[in-house]
Amino acid sequence: MDIILLTGGARSGKSLRAEVRTRAFPGQPVYIATAEALDQEMGERIAKHRARRGKDWIEREVPLDLVQALIETDGGGARLVDCLTLWLSNLLHAERNWSHEASLLADALARQRSPVVMVTNEVGLGIVPDNALARAFRDAAGILNQTIASVADEVEFVVAGLPMKLK
């Protein structure tokens, strides 16, 4: 079993590294996108990532039901989940219980047969935000990262495209 978590800042090269790690496993890779193209900025970013990855990936858009998607795609090639921070944001917008969903995800990861490579973001290394909602989000993101890191087999912190091994 290979559960890999890649964390880092914005534009740190996490997604590219995750693609490389995912392709290194045998079988057809599966791309599980938590992003939805709700605005132009996001639409362009999604299109750019897709062009870079190439056409040999199975693609799924999964804004919320990540656990279900992992169960359904298990048994084939490695899955790349990009990214957990956006999934958290989607859960909060949908008024789901993110903390419960994070536990379910941790449990599901422990039962996967095919590899899972997950991308997440570090958002707690700046000045404390003025905004209470932003503070709550960065707290939730930090706890989600700790929860998933604790069940992962490997955790890397990516800076300037270069990985540091955390676990």
Add this chain to the structure above:
Amino acid sequence: MDIILLTGGARSGKSLRAEVRTRAFPGQPVYIATAEALDQEMGERIAKHRARRGKDWIEREVPLDLVQALIETDGGGARLVDCLTLWLSNLLHAERNWSHEASLLADALARQRSPVVMVTNEVGLGIVPDNALARAFRDAAGILNQTIASVADEVEFVVAGLPMKLK
């Protein structure tokens, strides 16, 4: 002598790691809280940390006079100081000379007989804040971290609950 500094982002698992490191030393552990329960958000966080730690800690609330508290509690079990960034914030609000206090703390740490485990925050890895006060605070926090790291025996950078050894 064991002077340990744990740094990292918000909700990175620094405090839990600091508790584990402090308990690993013999004797009754001492918890030195620089936080005051000034609002509900802070009150809830303090209560949660206390519940997790358990009741076998000696507890002290020390918003400002950290050097004095270290001198008074020396000779017993290890001290956990949580956290230096809040202490800095308290010094600035009280219009104390934080730079002088940081030097006094560095000097006092060199003379401790019982271990000291300190938690601090990285706040300088986001976009430059618009606000001049926020910029001044992150500059001070960075300089404080460098000052204390330079006299510590061990420094760890905690990401997603996992430590990276800096020193």
Add this chain to the structure above:
Amino acid sequence: MDIILLTGGARSGKSLRAEVRTRAFPGQPVYIATAEALDQEMGERIAKHRARRGKDWIEREVPLDLVQALIETDGGGARLVDCLTLWLSNLLHAERNWSHEASLLADALARQRSPVVMVTNEVGLGIVPDNALARAFRDAAGILNQTIASVADEVEFVVAGLPMKLK
């Protein structure tokens, strides 16, 4: 050939570390400042850095034409470029094509005979900025860091004055 990139947060001790690394090479060190003293805050920071470095450095102010400055100063002592993030900011203000300039810099670095030590900033580890311009800047800064890190011989991430080896 020695191309060294030092990255980290605000006031993390990057500049001091870069001075030490630059002085370790033979010959008279060259300080290439991308900062201009446009306001008092910046003026004071420049004066403080200069006082610390001492008078034995050749100094150049290069807000934009970094590639040209590297070519002109090649063949002597090591060059310290402080910093790339400000250079990026200057390019954006001057409405230059930063992405093209970053490629030219990467190419020029590969052809240097004398060492180059560069300082840059991590700005993408906080909460997503509200402001679209700030988001675009942190994206550009992240991509610039990846580009230069990919051609560097050594990359270090500096936290609390202490380096972690990335490459």
